[in-house]
Amino acid sequence: MSPATPVSTAYASSTQQLQSVLTATGIEKAYRRGVWPARRSLTVLRGADLSLAHGEVVGLVGENGSGKSTLMKILVGALRPDAGTVSYDGRLGYCPQEPIVYERLTCDEHFELFGRAYGMAPEAERRARRAIYESLSFERHAATRSDQLSGGTLSKLNLGLALLADPEVLLLDEPYAGFDFDTYLKFWDLVGQRRQAGRSVLIISHFVTDEERFDRIVQLRDGKTQPRDGKAVA
Numbered sequence: 001m002s003p004a005t006p007v008s009t010a011y012a013s014s015t016q017q018l019q020s021v022l023t024a025t026g027i028e029k030a031y032r033r034g035v036w037p038a039r040r041s042l043t044v045l046r047g048a049d050l051s052l053a054h055g056e057v058v059g060l061v062g063e064n065g066s067g068k069s070t071l072m073k074i075l076v077g078a079l080r081p082d083a084g085t086v087s088y089d090g091r092l093g094y095c096p097q098e099p100i101v102y103e104r105l106t107c108d109e110h111f112e113l114f115g116r117a118y119g120m121a122p123e124a125e126r127r128a129r130r131a132i133y134e135s136l137s138f139e140r141h142a143a144t145r146s147d148q149l150s151g152g153t154l155s156k157l158n159l160g161l162a163l164l165a166d167p168e169v170l171l172l173d174e175p176y177a178g179f180d181f182d183t184y185l186k187f188w189d190l191v192g193q194r195r196q197a198g199r200s201v202l203i204i205s206h207f208v209t210d211e212e213r214f215d216r217i218v219q220l221r222d223g224k225t226q227p228r229d230g231k232a233v234a
């Protein structure tokens, strides 16, 4: 779902973070697997820190299984950390790795539903929807049910729903895996517009070729975050 709602008392919407729009400190997370007596614990995050400034576009990278999605789920409140705190200002928009949509609803119906959930006035929702259709070129699918969309168009809908309420922070988990090249370029135009507007974007990425598009890259390794070589430190 997007945007995320905090689920834990460890989360607080704060106006005290003047520099950062989102700050995570000392995040720890272990998954419990199996059943007793063969129960095991897999520690994924061991004190990860992350901050996002206004207008910053940050890449989150790391090996498969290093915990990028886990950290992002914790940032948006979809998963509870074992330790650590997350605070942010304003609204978060979250685009999960696997689109979460209602298969019987059309694209238009998704926007209407999410617009209501965000508390948007109908006219504001329609305006935002038109702009999203135009910037990602999928207006022709407005009346198509989501179970009949191609994978790439489903990814556009997933991204569009995260963008709908113009969130201060956009958190995207491998958003462009299904995009064709033209859409991929449109995606980066859109990210550039958000940067210009002072909005922040955190993107989980696997593509080394994207490196120059980020203001800063954070790498997850051994459960902790570190700045990626050659980019400024947080």
Ligand SMILES: Nc1ncnc2c1ncn2[C@@H]1O[C@H](COP(=O)(O)OP(=O)(O)OP(=O)(O)O)[C@@H](O)[C@H]1O
Residues within 6 Å of the ligand: 031, 032, 033, 042, 044, 062, 063, 064, 065, 066, 067, 068, 069, 070, 071
């Ligand atoms: N719900 C879960 N229960 C148990 N283990 C999990 C769960 N979710 C993730 N894991 C494990 O936690 C580790 C981190 O997973 P996560 O999806 O956060 O990594 P990732 O860096 O996003 O990986 P990828 O690059 O492959 O998408 C992996 O070993 C994964 O198998």
